[in-house]
Amino acid sequence: QQQLSQIAKFSTLHPRPDGQTYAYGTAGFRLLGSLLDSVVFRVGLLAALRSRKLDGETIGVMITASHNPPDDNGVKLIDPQGEMLEATWEAYATKFANAETDDELTKEYLAVAESLNINLDSPANVVFARDTRASGPALVAALKDGLEAAAAEYADYRILTTPQLHYIVKCINTAKTATPYGHPSEQGYYEKLATAFQIVTKGKPKPHVITVDAANGVGGPKLKELARHIGSDYLDVNVVKDEIDAVEKLNYQCGADFVKTQQKLPLGLQPAPYELYASLDGDADRIVFYYVDDAKKFHLLDGDKIASLAAMFIRDLIALSGVDLQVGVVQTAYANGSSSKYLSDILQVPITVTPTGVKHLHHASQLFDVGVYFEANGHGTVLFSNSAMKALESFEAQNPGQQDAVATLLSLAALINQTVGDALSDLLLVIAILSHKAWGPSEWNLTYTDLPNRLVRVVVRDRTAFKTEDAERKLVEPKGLQAEIDALVKKYKSGRSFVRASGTEDAVRVYAEAATRLEADELAVKVSDLLK
Ligand code: NG1
Structure with a gap:
């Protein structure tokens, strides 16, 4: 009872913006950082419940918007083995986020606890971290309020990459098992990876220096720290785009998403031919590689x-x-x-x-x-x-x-x-x-040559009208559309195209590939035209 009144009390400090609806999608909650205060507070409540449901195992909460622009932010939960939140709980997250009033929120909280037989007096353990975004510290404060209201024990791991927090969650929950995953600290992460890298590459020639674009995000300082642990006898890394204090530069014309979607070099990078380059995204959970040849032609290794x-x-x-x-x-x-x-x-x-x-x-x-x-x-x-x-x-x-x-x-x-x-x-x-x-x-x-391809984002009136089957490769609705796509695809050598609603943006994505660049582009345009 005391917990419920605490939740209601703290919730008044984190009001839900009028008219805003939230959904826990493939990347958790993600939108403008300024719209997330109430959501992050409520995620704190849910994390406590999730931990209680799992006998006090530690749950992770990561505050990041990955490759999105600097003003965005997001939050996602990490399950005890370092995995993404179990799918059935995504619906509770969405319900919590959308509760209209403080009263409704406490009712939802109690309803989940009752329906899942959760003892609200049992221990709850949560760890969290954030990326380098300017909205991060305020969201951390909201999260702490949520955890305190729900009487959870917590530890703040401050600024980490998303995968580092996943690692730490798994380490904590396996610490007392026969197969502990590692030391539950940032230091432990570097030591584990550095030792493994030294063993794997022992006796092999030292790799050429690799230049890494860190998207001006958290990956920059963390990669430098990792490289320091590995040692320059084994590896030289040259980190560029590492201005984490210039918050407006995060993911701006650089980073893995930019390089992959634009199929071009990060802004200002002047690569030497046949040297290896890589780009991270804003929370360092994605990477793509690339190089240029003698003719300065860009080659993506995705x-x-x-x-x-x-x-x-x-x-x-x-x-x-x-x-x-x-x-x-x-x-x-x-x-x-x-x-x-x-x-x-x-x-x-x-x-x-x-x-x-x-x-x-x-x-x-x-x-x-x-x-x-x-x-x-x-x-x-x-x-x-x-x-x-x-x-x-x-x-x-x-x-x-x-x-x-x-x-x-x-x-x-x-x-x-x-x-x-x-x-x-x-x-x-x-x-x-x-x-x-x-x-x-x-x-x-040289292992294989990519088919030229094109990804197009099409804004439609209602993206939920697009329903797919066969791992999203075929549209079942709107009726008849798939037959029209098939008829177009048939006209292109090595043609393939599919349409699906994005899970992270209010748009539909069209993918097309074909034997030549011209044909891939043309197929993408023609399929997109079918959606208008
Ligand atoms: P959506 O918006 O559902 O296409 C995008 C990426 C996914 C994944 C998620 C999560 C493409 C085509 N889609 O999903 O691969 O990374 O974001 O961030 O790249």
Whole structure:
């Protein structure tokens, strides 16, 4: 009862803006930072309930708007194993955020507690962090009010990348198990990754210096710290776009999203030919790579290229090791057709296609012994199942080749963030693989050639009218539209196109690919015209 009156009291300090409706989507809540105060307060309440429901396991709350513009912000919850919030709880989050009055909010709170048999006197534990946005500190204050109102214990990890907080959540919740994930601190994260990188690349030539565009976000200082732990005997990283104090520059004409969607270099970058470059997004959970050739032509190495590289390397290591494990890849409809062909025809690894949103990819990749998942935009990771880890740890190698391969696989599992896509960990993974293969970016790029493609954002009257099936590759509604798209696609060599409603913006996305740039552009325009 005391908790409920505290919630009602604190809630008056965080009023919900009139006329605003909120939805917990694939990226949590995300909109203008100035509209999020009440939402973040209420997320604090929900995080406390979630922890109580899970016997006091620690829940994470990350305040970030990732690749979005500087004035935006967002908030998302992290489940105990470092995974995204369980889908059924997204609906509670949305309900809490939209409760009209303080009274309605306490009623919702009680209703969730009662319907899920949650004891409100049991312990609740929450950890949180934020990115570098100007609206962050005020939102943290709102979150603390929510946690205090709900009588939760909490720890403020201050400024972190999103994947660092996922790592810490998993570390805390596995600390007392037989397989602790690591030390639950930022320091522990650097040490774990640095040690794994040193082991994986031991005896290989030192990689060329890599230049990383940190989108003027949190990834900049964190990458420098990580590189310091790795040591310049192993790796030289040149971090650019690292002005975190110039808040208006966050993600502005730089960063992973800009480079991937514009298919061009970050503003002002003057790359040397055939050297490797990378761009992070604003909270460092995504990465894309690129280089220019002699003619200064830009070549993008996106999430599909990372997935293919990782799948190839791990598949070969598994074959060398003699351990009976299957590697599989999870993609979305946005994966370039050439990458899927390369994976299935050349590498002969199984592919699963899921709807957009990393939680879908993450779950699907848990079904493989080793599941590689990446969205084309560079968000992804590689998951080693518990049984794969046990098989590797207990394997008795018959020769040094097998022993080496098993040791490398085990170090890769430590190097790769097992909770969520992590730009810093993925960066090290790619560098380690390239150094094993003695490849530069152009050799990596040669594995397959992307089909030219175009992604178009179309604003429509009602995006909810667009319903899909078959992992978003076919429209079922509006009726008849898919047949019209199919008829257009048929006219193009290697043509493929699909339409789906965005989960993060009020728009519909049209994707098209075809044998030539001209045809891909034309197909995208023609399909977009069908929507008008
Ligand atoms: P939507 O807006 O649903 O297309 C976008 C990205 C996703 C994912 C989410 C979450 C594309 C085409 N879509 O989703 O891959 O990253 O944002 O941030 O890149």
